[in-house]
Amino acid sequence: MALSRHETRIKAFQALYQLFFEKNTDLTIEQAVKNAFTGEEDDIAELQESEFLIELVKGALEHRVEIDSLISQHLKNWKIEQLNSVDVLILRMGVLEINFIGDTPAAVVINEMINLSKMFSNKKSEQLINAVLDHIAKSKNKSEEMH
Secondary structure, eight states, X not given: OOOOHHHHHHHHHHHHHHHHHSSOTTOOHHHHHHHHTTTOHHHHHHHHHOHHHHHHHHHHHXXXXXXXXXXXHTOSSOOGGGSXXXXXXXXXXXXXXXXXXXXXXXXXXXHHHHHHHHHXXXXXXXXXXXXXXXXXXXXXXXXXHHO
């Protein structure tokens, strides 16, 4: 049985967390993704099928500078360095999906990122993630309408 997009986003978050915040600098994308499945033997088979999972992990790494710049532009009275690292990671995933992957409606992506926040962060983070991603989605829509 294939992973749902929701489950895939959770695994991508877990892999990205390892890549961004753990001290093991030799960790590869492939190892981080496998680690996200540790103890779930049935899901290992899904790993090979999940192009979306790999797209989320690689995309967040490849577009990090652009994504962080977008996040910074939409933060009010905060700098990205002041945010909780979990929130930054969730925001990166959301911006990646909204601005770079674009195959899921922004409202769905925002809802998914709020759900990740509920699982891995705190109540205040939900509001921040919602506000920042909503502003980014709206500005993307405006720029597309101009072209």
